[in-house]
Amino acid sequence: MAASLASLHRCCQRSALLLVARRQAFSSSSSPLPLHKRLLLSLTQRFYDVEMVLGWRFQRTRNKLRKKNAYYSYTEKYYGPNIASAYYILSLRGGFRYFGQSEWFHADQRGKFSWDFLNYKDLPLEEVDMSYTVINYTGLVNLEKHRSLRTLKLKGCPEVDDWFLARLHIFQDSLEELDISHCPRITTGGLAALRNLKGLKRLNVSSLSGISNPGLVVILLEEMLPHCLITATGYNYNMWQAEGEGKEEQRQRQR
């Protein structure tokens, strides 16, 4: 009995040792993995399902964007193009000013706005501030009728790209001030499209992350738009300072 007990004891000891050895050899098999790793492991076995789900999510954000930037034809039909544009701007949380008026209409933080803008049915828009909104190429169709638009602010718009800038030729006779600073999707190829805006007096191209050599581009822009005051801050022009304190150089020139 004692012998058998001793042998059982030895057996258990050995098995315990072996268990430890096994743990080291196949650590994934014996001890359960942390939850997140197991989750990722099971997700890798479902690549196409994950791809599909991510595709749906992508499509959903795209549809949302499309819906927001849709053509407000119904409003335009019943209230006229001015109200339609104003409503479009306010629902995207932008702001605007009617022609000849001093009062600005703005949507607040939560997207609420007063409906007083309905009183100015016959006035076109003069200044539009679409900073930090999701306006894109298709949304521009809502502003197309305002041939007297003087100022357009598009600071920090994530959906403003080169094609959008090319479309701005619709305001070529009236636009005087354009702010496209902090738009991440604008590249040099799109800035060439600003040549159509002959009457431009003020242009802000600060902090465009898509531009590779901003110094040269700003010089070429100044050459292209000789009557325009170009503001370009937020670029590090000096090559040797790039690794140092990263001091931002301010540049304003008029030619």
Place this chain on the structure above:
Amino acid sequence: MTAWRWLHVKVRAAGGLLTSRGLRHGHTRLNGPLMLCQNLSTARPLRNDFFKDLEAQLAAMRRKAAEALPGSSWSPVKHHSNLPPERTDIVIVGGGVVGWSIAYWLKQKELIRGGVQVLVVEKDPTYSQASTVLSAGGIRQQFSLPENIHLSLASADFMRNINEHLGVLDEDPVDLQFNQSGYLFLASEEVAHIMEENYSTQRYAGAKVSLFSPTQLKERFPWINTEGVALASYGLENEGWFDPWTLLNAFKRKALSMGVIQCCGEVTNFRYTTNVVTATDGEQLDMSRIKSVRVQMPNSLEYQPVECAIVVNAAGAFSGKLAEMLGIGLGPKNSMKGIPVPVEPRKRYVFVVHCPDGPGLDTPFLIDYSGVYCRREGLGGNYIAGASPEEAEEPDTSNLEVDYQFFEDKVWPALAHRVPAFEKLKVTSAWAGFYDYNTFDQNGIIGVHPLINNMYFATGFSGHGLQHSPAVGRALAELILEGNFKTVDLSNFSFRRILAQEPVLERNIV
């Protein structure tokens, strides 16, 4: 009852036999400590090993048997790993931008995943002679045929949303490096009326184009010499140039991710059947149907016949040669079979010049009525220029050598006359590329061949294949999968016009 239990046990045993090794591992993992005790005895592991080996052998046998079943591509002879599959639904001959665009759209339009099996055959994976990557990469809307304008508009729309179409999950977004600069066409006195007509066609089709008088032109572009210019037309939107290589690779990457099979090889022959059909006017016609395509491997004698239902001829400059393999153009004169596919390679030179005093960021894609064009390349004062040679002076197409004398004689004088700043320039480099030149009417041939009822053409674009590739791919995929054109009606570009000898000509000012 006992019989039933016995059967149950047997099924369980069979299940054990059929389980793969991976599953068995999972089983041992679950009962880890229990198995350990078993490991201490000496007899069991031997038996276990024996069964394991047997199982592995059985699994291998099963795999082999499954592979040898009809319907799989297994063969007892060891072969080239890059061989195309033995059978597929659609073979696209030519892996240029048009070929890959068709492959993408076919996959895009298939109703279920893997519904259409598409094979793209390209003979030169480095694209050293491909028209796609050797072009100037421009897109314009200033055509005179509404079909061409619509193709351009649809392609521009595609490029605008390129990441919605060609974005691949977990890969970098596509950056076409699109340069939003318009085309500027200059017309002389004699051709100004054509430009005006084209302008109204373009406006009607929805293109954003404006006309300039010489004074307005001088005001907008002070560096242009307006001598001899009567009218200019300038594209405001959706025009410019981009990187052809990026577009090609984006199409390819997306198509491959959707399951298109790529094959590097050359189509050397077809196997086809021919039926003699009597037409209503009594003419005897040979109707052919392609059964398989022979794909020759590069640098080897190996080849693979690929059985297929449909062949798409997107071989660009060499599509005429491809059709000749089927006897098109070799029949007797005055018969349908005697009319060749009027596409042949034409060599065009592109010269890169450096001119520090040249026009700046607002340089358009300038096309003079003398046939000379130029555009900006990058920001460092480099420009691309070229011209189309006259019909009688077409250069030899056997190689891609550049004739620098052509620049001295033909391009430079006209260019320097139009833009005086180009008096002082230096040619830094040059290259030559092939046009898939349609000698009949310089427009694309899109559609099925009337005598070969499963060969579709998408060729002969004569220089605008790259810019129209997204829309052409979609149109051809519609034609193949849905039976007719849905978005842009391109029936005027079908093969019928060549048989009827009715050219659909572009009214160009050049």
